[in-house]
Amino acid sequence: MTQLLQVNNLTKTYGGPSVVNSISFELEERTSTALIGPNGAGKTTTLSMLAGLVTPSNGTILFQNQPKTDIRSSIGFLPQYPKFFPWLSALEFTEMAARLSGVEARQALEDAKKTLEFVGLGDAMKKRTGTFSGGMKQRLGLAQAIVHKPGLLLLDEPVSALDPVGRRQVMNLLKELQQETTILYSTHILNDAEEMTDQLLFLRKGTLVENGSLDSIRNKYENPRILIEFETEEELVRFETVSPWMVTKVRKMATIDAVKAGVGISEVLALLHSKKFSIRKLEMQTASLEEIFMKVVMEG
């Protein structure tokens, strides 16, 4: 895979503490990367710096291995709440967007039509954007971001403001786009990230606290535990005496930290079976995505 974007020590300071504090990451071509963090973590500022709206206080951006400060001609940007000139129709706006990004006049009109069809605004392309609903605006926002076929798509909370149906539709569009372009998007909803992400970047208070694939982050934070519920408390006490592993007791339940104890569920099952324990439940528990999110971005 070839590298599309390399960000080194990107920093933004407005006088006080850094809003974005020396973050570095790389984006491979045709991958999707989620920028994850709570509100105020610096997601929008990071995207704005890449989009050329905000000048970084420090740091370098390499696009296709070339140092660049202005990559506006190679990107498509969708703000969290895209605002359109209410007196332009969807087609007029998308065409203008394409032309401002350097597409030839005739080609721009054609591309604009195709793109609006793609995002599902084929019937509404002649309508003025002032009459559009939230979902339509989000789709038009996506259309203006992709109409000039940019190498890098920057999306700020692309689905957060949408209802479940709109969210589903936009996610499906993004999955299609994933085939042909590189996507960097911010979100605070991990379930969205789970669906279409190769790489996760966790931001906390402007600092990049975790960077990796979903699987690697899962492995690191899912904290697998084996939980056994016994029929009686006596059985639990008896289990404790024979168990070679550290056991945490809560009423009739025992919990074993699988990683610390270095044990799998089959070994536990074998022991329970050989000593004839009567149990009610045996299960492997892992942290949910929400728990991982809380763990990575909230804790110090």
Add this chain to the structure above:
Amino acid sequence: MNSFSVLLRKELRENVRNFKLYWIPIVFVIFGILEPVTNHFLPEIMKSVGNLPDGAQFNWPQFQGEDIFVSLMSQYQTIGILVIILAFMGTISSERKNGTATLLYVRPMSFGSYFLSKWIVINGIILGSVWLGFFAAWYYIQILFNPVAAGDVFAFLATYSVWIIFAVTVVLFFSAWLSTGAAAGLSIVVLLILQIIDSVIGAFWTVSPWKVSTYATMMFSSISNQSGFWMSIGVTVVLIGALMFLGINSAKRNAAKTTV
């Protein structure tokens, strides 16, 4: 240049669809018609509705056609300038504030094209309106008063246009630099209040942008101070250029303030 033509078309569409291209000329033309007509019929109007006692005698001033041009200009100097400020104070600042500018700024457009497209369209609308207004007045002046030499009228209009372009540039510059409210306030200070100050204590100097309109009125008689006139025009043109340069830079620097 490509982005310039696209932005120019956007500005034109905007001003057609928000009706500024229509209502602003109408306002200026209405004043242009009212000025000669009311001045001509003032004695009759006063006689019928003025509640004058029987036998009251007034010596109404005998206006010349040239005087009507000048009094229409002083209407434009207050109401016309206010129209310019109110209609265009948010040209750049409100695009920034409501976030519509964001989707323009993230594209590889130059801020020179951005500023210039607005400057050209606004100047086109305002200059067109001012000229239309004076032409409407001229038509009634020819009928109701004396004919005025076309050469004088065009010299007057050309000179006054320099001041109008200056006024538009001031408003646009403040809109690029500040928020809409501050842009309106400072535009009023620069275009209306400084104008009053210049006319009160301006006898001590002859060169200033605020004197351009006074020099324009002299086109109907004779210019007492040729060099003062040309210096004022020169200073105003240089200021227009400087304000455009600063406006482009402000628009660029303030791009980060756009609502994302």
